[in-house]
Amino acid sequence: xxxxxxxxxxxxxxxxxxxxxxxxxxxxxxxxxxxxxxxxxxxxxxxxxxxxxxxxxxxxxxxxxxxxxxxxxx
Amino acid sequence: xxxxxxxxxxxxxxxxxxxxxxxxxxxxxxxxxxxxxxxxxxxxxxxxxxxxxxxxxxxxxxxxxxxxxxxxxxxxxxxxxxxxxxxxxxxxxxxxxxxxxxxxxxxxxxxxxxxxxxxxxxxxxxxxxxxxxxxxxxxxxxxxxxxxxxxxxxxxxxxxxxxxxxxxxxxxxxxxxxxxxxxxxxxxxxxxxxxxxxxxxxxxxxxxxxxxxxxxxxx
Amino acid sequence: xxxxxxxxxxxxxxxxxxxxxxxxxxxxxxxxxxxxxxxxxxxxxxxxxxxxxxxxxxxxxxxxxxxxxxxxxxxxxxxxxxxxxxxxxxxxxxxxxxxxxxxxxxxxxxxxxxxxxxxxxxxxxxxxxxxxxxxxxxxxxxxxxxxxxxxxxxxxxxxxxxxxxxxxxxxxxxxxxxxxxxxxxxxxxxxxxxxxxxxxxxxxxxxxxxxxxxxxxxxxxxxxx
Numbered sequence: 001x002x003x004x005x006x007x008x009x010x011x012x013x014x015x016x017x018x019x020x021x022x023x024x025x026x027x028x029x030x031x032x033x034x035x036x037x038x039x040x041x042x043x044x045x046x047x048x049x050x051x052x053x054x055x056x057x058x059x060x061x062x063x064x065x066x067x068x069x070x071x072x073x074x
Numbered sequence: 075x076x077x078x079x080x081x082x083x084x085x086x087x088x089x090x091x092x093x094x095x096x097x098x099x100x101x102x103x104x105x106x107x108x109x110x111x112x113x114x115x116x117x118x119x120x121x122x123x124x125x126x127x128x129x130x131x132x133x134x135x136x137x138x139x140x141x142x143x144x145x146x147x148x149x150x151x152x153x154x155x156x157x158x159x160x161x162x163x164x165x166x167x168x169x170x171x172x173x174x175x176x177x178x179x180x181x182x183x184x185x186x187x188x189x190x191x192x193x194x195x196x197x198x199x200x201x202x203x204x205x206x207x208x209x210x211x212x213x214x215x216x217x218x219x220x221x222x223x224x225x226x227x228x229x230x231x232x233x234x235x236x237x238x239x240x241x242x243x244x245x246x247x248x249x250x251x252x253x254x255x256x257x258x259x260x261x262x263x264x265x266x267x268x269x270x271x272x273x274x275x276x277x278x279x280x281x282x283x284x285x286x287x288x289x290x291x292x293x
Numbered sequence: 294x295x296x297x298x299x300x301x302x303x304x305x306x307x308x309x310x311x312x313x314x315x316x317x318x319x320x321x322x323x324x325x326x327x328x329x330x331x332x333x334x335x336x337x338x339x340x341x342x343x344x345x346x347x348x349x350x351x352x353x354x355x356x357x358x359x360x361x362x363x364x365x366x367x368x369x370x371x372x373x374x375x376x377x378x379x380x381x382x383x384x385x386x387x388x389x390x391x392x393x394x395x396x397x398x399x400x401x402x403x404x405x406x407x408x409x410x411x412x413x414x415x416x417x418x419x420x421x422x423x424x425x426x427x428x429x430x431x432x433x434x435x436x437x438x439x440x441x442x443x444x445x446x447x448x449x450x451x452x453x454x455x456x457x458x459x460x461x462x463x464x465x466x467x468x469x470x471x472x473x474x475x476x477x478x479x480x481x482x483x484x485x486x487x488x489x490x491x492x493x494x495x496x497x498x499x500x501x502x503x504x505x506x507x508x509x510x511x512x513x514x515x516x517x518x
Contacts, residue, residue, distance in 0.1 A: 035330055038388065041387070042333060045383070053495060053499060063506060064505065067513065074513075074517070227428060228418075237418060242440060245446040245449070249450055271446070274446070279439070282438070290435070
């Protein structure tokens with residue numbers, strides 16, 4: 001799920017940069033594009049970070065559980 | 075204090091006996107200048123000259139800093155030094171003094187050569203330039219000695235030192251380059267506030283590491 | 294449980310702030326719609342500085358008391374700090390493209406934030422590259438103290454440096470704001486602060502798990518021997 005959101009956001013971001021560079025005349029629609037770009041990049045960073053952290057925690061928990069079991073068997 | 079002087083004297087004696095590091099640093103510094111001269115064939119402005127001067131000093135200084143604790147780590151001399159019944163702060167001060175002196179010796183040879191190689195017409199007072207060279211090296215040696223110790227225990231210490239050092243060093247780089255440019259150009263206005271900033275930096279980053287050094291080694 | 298609640302609360306406040314930033318506030322008379330970047334940009338910058346202040350305090354506490362808890366707090370906060378500094382830079386950069394016409398401008402506040410980012414990335418690197426867990430914690434704490442002390446001087450020096458070449462850039466933070474905008478900004482700051490606390494707790498839990506795992510492995514090794 002997170003990966004999907006990230007992909008969509010990244011596509012938007014890249015098209016945003018491309019548009020912003022094309023459209024150098026200024027004006028409010030150009031501003032809107034940049035506004036959009038700023039917010040999507042910010043949320044990409046946050047979601048990406050939380051996603052990585054979540055996966056890491058899960059892996060650690062699994063490892064800990066596995067070790068516990070092994071410990072009891074020993 | 076006496077311990078600090080003893081450590082500094084020992085380091086300098088070793089260095090002056092072998093001269094391997096000083097020679098290396100000097101040759102490196104001159105090479106950097108040659109490379110810059112090749113790039114900047116069309117002559118240099120005062121600010122570019124000041125930048126080249128300081129960047130070269132700081133880069134060669136990093137070579138020396140990497141060695142200053144590195145040599146002690148071989149044969150576990152460092153552990154012995156840290157376990158010696160002396161105040162740890164004075165070990166820091168001793169290493170700082172040695173690094174500062176090595177840097178100053180380098181500058182005595184390098185800076186005149188740089189002026190000869192680049193052939194720059196400048197206005198300011200030579201005494202100001204010497205004071206500034208001293209203050210800039212002081213701050214660099216102070217924070218550099220401390221961070222060199224921290225970097226020593228990382229996996230790739232030679233790479234880690236610049237990464238740790240340069241962000242923290244930025245105010246000093248800016249200050250010394252700006253102030254040097256002003257001397258060369260003969261501008262007085264604003265010069266003193268830069269010197270004050272450098273002095274404040276020097277004091278701060280000698281005192282903070284001095285106190286922190288006590289927390290470094292705990293067995 | 295508290296963590297869940299906090300996460301939910303921060304989500305709600307951030308959503309309200311987003312609504313306010315995009316719908317409730319009118320576009321700025323001078324900057325138009327791109328002004329809306331500003332609300333969350335300020336909130337992210339606030340979080341970045343808050344995070345690094347927490348790193349500074351907990352590093353001192355760790356060196357003095359040697360309690361693992363403070364170190365775990367410091368590393369969690371540092372990582373979140375780098376995250377929000379990155380967000381600040383990215384949002385500032387797009388805003389700068391619109392208003393100043395360039396993606397990056399060497400303006401004092403921008404430069405200070407960039408240096409801040411470098412200092413704390415170095416902080417995370419030094420932790421990661423020292424083999425002994427305990428030594429890494431101690432050295433990183435010292436670097437955090439030195440780095441934090443450095444930030445005001447960086448700001449001062451960069452301001453002086455730029456004042457040598459006067460630029461047109463004084464509009465950034467000093468502009469007078471209408472009440473509506475101020476309110477929106479405050480809500481955004483509150484929302485992001487809650488998010489900060491939530492994320493730090495989340496990251497803290499990871500750190501505790503990691504450390505427990507290391508200890509557990511050591512114990513098992515001894516038992517087997």
